[in-house]
Amino acid sequence: MGSELKRRIVSAAVLAVVVLYATWMGGFAFRLVAALIALLVYYEWSTITRLGERDFKSNAFGWLIVGLIAFNIVLGADEFLVPLLGGGVITAVLLALLRTGGTWWLPGGMLYAGLSGISMAAIRGDNQAGLIATLFIFAVVWGTDILAYFFGRAIGGPKLAPRISPGKTWSGAIGGALAGIAAACALTAAVFAHFALWTVLIALLLSVASQVGDLFESFIKRRFGVKDSSRLIPGHGGVMDRVDGLVFACFAAFLLTLVHAALTGHLDETVAAYLFGL
Incomplete structure (x- = not known):
């Protein structure tokens, strides 16, 4: 195992522990x-x-x-x-x-x-529903990100956006979306003992938002001719490199909740209530 790969693994493990601990604590x-x-x-x-x-x-x-x-x-x-x-x-x-x-x-x-x-x-937020909602988004984004890479490498095929990110393929995007949906449905079923069509649709939307976020950051970096957003994370580049998909998925969930709350008049509705009907 090369030193660069070791740095990536250690950095990823440390980040995962910190983020998941903070998520659990709220x-x-x-x-x-x-x-x-x-x-x-x-x-x-x-x-x-x-x-x-x-x-x-x-x-x-x-x-x-x-x-x-x-x-x-x-x-x-x-x-x-x-x-x-x-x-x-x-x-x-x-x-x-x-x-x-x-x-x-x-x-x-x-x-x-x-x-x-x-x-x-x-x-x-500060409650159990917020914890579940955050883990739901993590499941979608991480499932999408990890499996998109493997599907893309294994299947290949037409490029998704060759001028922005030449390495991304349609097979990776579709495979990643299916993986994100599966991960979200598995989490929802484990917590609520069931999942509905709404779960699948929301997971698909968040997976697409995550991949758009990834492409958006690739566009910014290509526009200014940089490889990584920074070198803050050993072996991984910068924070934007790691959270680009996550923040766009959070944008989508947050903004959809605001729009739904405004249309229905439920102005105190939380993201968790929107995602799971709580």
Whole structure:
């Protein structure tokens, strides 16, 4: 076993233990992880897109908003999160439109990083249902990610998006989606002793969102000519390299819940209630 592979295995094991422990504990532990992910994602985004080089003041504003969002996530001050993110992104859009040399990568990075932390914290919450919902999303994303690689290598065939990520194939995408659905259904059946068509449809949607997230990060890296988002994780690259699919799946679950709650008038509905009808 090569030294690089050993580093990858050790890093993956440590990360899995930390994330799963924080997920199990919930509360402050998970909020801290969600806040840290938001900060690290913005750091890597701003580094890849060279926001600091483009406009130091605008990038400092981005750090201010993402930092405030992370701080309020840790405190559990949920009522401030969406207004902070919305106000910050709108201001950044105005800066991009009105200032000479303004860039759309600033509001994009703020939205991507801020919503990463907000959606993860909202899904986990502080109760047992939030734990199940978070594990459900993990099952979909990890099942999709792992089996997509093996299906793609074993079957090959037409490329999924050759200009963005030449290694990804349709066989891997379909196989990964089926694996994500199977993992989610197995978890749901183990917890609730059954699963329904709704489980399959939600798992499919989250699997597709996860793969879109993976392609989105590949597009960003290819656009700026970088291989990894950073070198923060030995053998794995950066945080964005590891959570790209997860954060898009969380985005999808969180935003679908907000839309459903607004349409039905159940404005206090949680992501867990939306996923499982709790």
